[in-house]
Amino acid sequence: MNVEFINPFLSSLLNVLSTMAQTELKPSKPSVKKDEVARGDVSGLIGMVGPQTKGSLSITFDTTLALTIMERMLGERPDGINEEVTDMVGEITNMVAGGAKNLLGEKGYDFDMATPIVVSGKGHTITHKCEGTKILIPFTSPDGNANIEVSFDKL
Amino acid sequence: MNVEFINPFLSSLLNVLSTMAQTELKPSKPSVKKDEVARGDVSGLIGMVGPQTKGSLSITFDTTLALTIMERMLGERPDGINEEVTDMVGEITNMVAGGAKNLLGEKGYDFDMATPIVVSGKGHTITHKCEGTKILIPFTSPDGNANIEVSFDKL
Numbered sequence: 264m265n266v267e268f269i270n271p272f273l274s275s276l277l278n279v280l281s282t283m284a285q286t287e288l289k290p291s292k293p294s295v296k297k298d299e300v301a302r303g304d305v306s307g308l309i310g311m312v313g314p315q316t317k318g319s320l321s322i323t324f325d326t327t328l329a330l331t332i333m334e335r336m337l338g339e340r341p342d343g344i345n346e347e348v349t350d351m352v353g354e355i356t357n358m359v360a361g362g363a364k365n366l367l368g369e370k371g372y373d374f375d376m377a378t379p380i381v382v383s384g385k386g387h388t389i390t391h392k393c394e395g396t397k398i399l400i401p402f403t404s405p406d407g408n409a410n411i412e413v414s415f416d417k418l
Numbered sequence: 419m420n421v422e423f424i425n426p427f428l429s430s431l432l433n434v435l436s437t438m439a440q441t442e443l444k445p446s447k448p449s450v451k452k453d454e455v456a457r458g459d460v461s462g463l464i465g466m467v468g469p470q471t472k473g474s475l476s477i478t479f480d481t482t483l484a485l486t487i488m489e490r491m492l493g494e495r496p497d498g499i500n501e502e503v504t505d506m507v508g509e510i511t512n513m514v515a516g517g518a519k520n521l522l523g524e525k526g527y528d529f530d531m532a533t534p535i536v537v538s539g540k541g542h543t544i545t546h547k548c549e550g551t552k553i554l555i556p557f558t559s560p561d562g563n564a565n566i567e568v569s570f571d572k573l
Contacts, residue, residue: 280456292451308463310535311532319532319535331457376472377465377472378547378549380463380546381465381545382461382467384541384543387537388537388538390501391535
């Protein structure tokens, strides 16, 4: 998978969080994921299906970061991961995939998105089962960390 | 979502585990998922996209059941959830979705599948973010429990 497929997801997450929650994340260098495992507390996942390829996207947040985003969006900080937080994580995942879909569509790569799924549980890990390369993009912030993982078959 | 959409997933899981791992699960009554939360230790998730609808499927296993399935398939019981186990859970998820896809295709409902994602982490929970009804199907066995959750938009 080349950088052409990574940047749309990276820039889309930065854009969504900056616009919706005045939250600036700092992206670190994307890496090809092998044994490296990203752990987080709440994750949004979405499947993507297109004529040229299929794949999956996950965005994993530390609890502290998820709660801070909620606080900035709604003015109130929840006590922990509740249904409002998982709704927000699902919505962010949908928006990031949608933003990347638009950017990739301009380059001639089309896909449709499934509905998002949100996983919560302290320190869970996510593995994309895909024949293609899996890319991990770590993000840091003073409020906690996030990770994007994206993989496509045949790219 | 009517029973026509539930049974293909239910029968497909029973069939896959019976054929591949000589494991018989006992399905309980499917329910419309509201506040009820299914917890498990390792889950396979897959997105589905079709011209009429889109949705998502998850299959969540207790660790003991996942390890027993591995033991019956490979003759050796892993010490815990490792990459071989998550590979197997991803493969089972793919096969269950594929089996349901065939059965639903015969009824005129077509969808394509994204690539599976596997989540591991003790007692994690899964929420399908979908406008349509979410159906939870619990399965029990002497080796541990499993849960299917499936949801489609607009059905």
